[in-house]
Amino acid sequence: MRFRLSYFVIITSILLFAYFYSQNSIVTSSVVFTAIPFALPLALAAMVGVMCERTGIVNIGIEGTMLVSAFTAFFLGAILKNISAGLFVGIMTGVLVGLLLSVMTITWKMDQIIAGVIINIMAAGITSFLYRQNYSIPSTFTPIDIPVIGDIPVVGPIISNHGPITYLGIIFIFGLWVALYKTPWGLRSRSVGEHPSSADTAGVSVVRLRYINVTIAGAVGGLAGSYLALEAVGIFERGFTAGKGFTALAIMIFGRWNPLGAFAAALFFGLSQAVTNQLMIDEVVQIPQQFVTMLPYVLTILILAISAGKVRPPAAEGIPYEKEKV
């Protein structure tokens, strides 16, 4: 069932793309090209969710992680006049937030939803309070024209000429998929998220693995935030992440906690946004701007409504691990 559905989506997408490409190749390529920057922060944020939930920790603090990382990445980048330094600081901020979440949920065994809410509120508060106007970074990360691949007809112009974080992110997503399904780390992580006492009795430290994964996930959240501030937009505003961290959770569910599934779901989101934008620019449809900004949220609700009850989250998700209860 699952495979048939995904094949259907892929084939339909290719056919649609071919049709529009034959109608107007330039506009079609550019629409698909812009889908990627829309999709990437969602995809990376969804990876944060995948990494955490696969080991059994619910992370609804992705939004806050991205916001505070975007903040530190932007302002440090601006103050030091060095966006690479900004990127480093952004990722390290994510690591710290990840560690905070780990301490709260793994060591203190706090309710994981509340821990996530704390992170989100703290992030919104701190970034609003410390926000200052009139700062700017020297430049955003510049697009890379990939030599050979960029020259491939049709596909080349779409996948080439994105910024470095985009490529880093995409490589990470594929890497995460391989790691999750093909390495001991992945098998252990998944078993910790499904049935932690099995892992424990097999000599795998549940606490250690959860700490590692939530912290690395924090770094990925930092990368997503830094991407927004330093590569996609180049500025920082209050409430800058605009709910992407929450949308990412829907994407993660839609992608069935699978990195590639979530990536595909994020691309679908990005594409729908790119298409709507294009329709607005062409004035094909005349709808108020507000409805366009609503689109990601409406899609989120639709997706959750469609997939609710049909998907199966990791079984141990949200439950602190108690060793003596084996």
Next chain:
Amino acid sequence: MTNLLDVEGLSKRFGTVQANQEISLSVKPGEIVALLGENGAGKSTLVKAVIGLVKPDSGTIRVKGQELPYGDTAGAIARGIGMVHQHFQLVPVMSVTENLVLGDEPTRFGFIQMQKARRETTELSKKYGLAIDGDAIIEDLPVGMAQRVEILKALRRDVSLLILDEPTAVLTPQETDELLEVLRNLAKKGVGILFITHKLREVMAIADRVVVLRNGKLVGTTTPKESSESQLAQMMVGREVVLHVEKGPGHPTGAALEVRELEVLDDRKLEAVKGLSLQVKAGEILGIAGVEGNGQRELVEAICGMRNRRRGTVLVAGKEVPNLKPHEVHAAGVAHIPEDRERHGLVASYSISDNLVLNQFDQEPYAKGWIRDLDAVARNGEELVKRYDIRTTSASAPASSLSGGNKQKTVVARELSQDLPVVVAAQPTRGVDVGSIEFIHKQLISARDRGAAVLLVSAELDEILSLSDRVAVLYGGKIVATFDSKNANRDEIGRLMAGSQGSRS
């Protein structure tokens, strides 16, 4: 020959409970040691201390002469101790092979070699004669198979001492026999086996030596040859126990419970009960024998209104009882001791008193109009706690604070104290200690003697044979034979349970 395991003077206290007190024990290679004791006697704590899942307060644990540090699970595994847990330590959504290699995966360049792991699984299952499909997903496997995976998981790490915590609690009689055979073969290969149980039959069948625990203390060591089931039971409980249920002849009268042409679907929407009819007379116990998964659960749930009856009727005293309305079925006079007391029998966070009126809290005398009479509930609670010997500090303590046997006694107290004309008891003594089993059996018989119709469903054939006046064999959702218990033959019933045709009486 050095002992595989030497435990000396091991003690462990949980809060105010002394779970283990100065316990010493040893296991030699190729020896099967049974660790016998009631629930709460400290058996699990002892073996968990050995494998490092519990840190003892004092005492030494030596494996092959080498002392083992406290709480070192990885160290215990590395020295060849394997454990088959009571609650399977398997990841349900993963394959057999994945579960086997978890924590010790064969890798090349950092990637798991799934091919090699699969080959290992096949070799392992051949070597020990435990057939299993390496690609099967755990949650699709029957319990007995899942347990094989648990055993293989331990064997894969070259165990010299295999510890099994209540391995037969979840098994059918056939699966139990298979398991005992497997254990015997392992012992022949030189593996030491420490086997926790409270089932005397298994101890007598397999153990070389029996170590009995009671209230955290070691009360004795013996061998099956030197002792008998009743002696062991006495050591375990601390007083004389009647193993054979004493019951007078029944005095059945008219049909109190009648099931006609019942058809019920299981959770997977497959037909589990296929046009089943039965009759239980007032004043008799009808035992349903059968291997689990042949429609027992669906039958009981359909009678009690917890599962849809697709076709057919259930009558109590000649009157049809409504479908899918458990409360009205109870009101019609059906007491139900459910198979899963944790899920369907009790609300763990409610007090024992509240649990004792769960199905009549809104009726006189426990409620007056809209308002509950908490005094009446408390009085009832205290009285039943005394009458049914529920071991607790207070009737107002939450049900979750009770041990398994006392939880079950609470359910039995609620259902049987109301003197309802029909009693449906599903696995009434599953996971319950010997003392409580004896008590529950007596209660069921006294329910019969006061004229109730008792439908008893159990996976324990011995329980069925000793309690029932008539025995019906359930196979594939149908009753394939019914015997008068005086004429019942264990072997023939066993064959019928396994699906072979027999003579109908």
